[in-house]
Amino acid sequence: MSKKSNTDSKIVEIKLQGHAAGILKQAVEFLKIFLPETLAKRLVAIILLAIGVPLKPPSG
Numbered sequence: 001m002s003k004k005s006n007t008d009s010k011i012v013e014i015k016l017q018g019h020a021a022g023i024l025k026q027a028v029e030f031l032k033i034f035l036p037e038t039l040a041k042r043l044v045a046i047i048l049l050a051i052g053v054p055l056k057p058p059s060g
Contacts, residue, residue, distance in 0.1 A: 028040045
């Protein structure tokens with residue numbers, strides 16, 4: 001007996017639009033309820049990296 005996988009691998013493409021920065025800020029603000037700000041930002045960055053969104057460090 002041979003088993004073949006009939007699953008189709010699908011690639012999810014995530015495009016960050018202009019309002020994405022606001023959504024990310026809201027996510028950080030929500031996480032700040034439970035975590036310090038630094039850890040909240042790191043958690044959001046880790047999640048974005050895990051799903052394949054490249055991050056640029058803030059300029060300043």
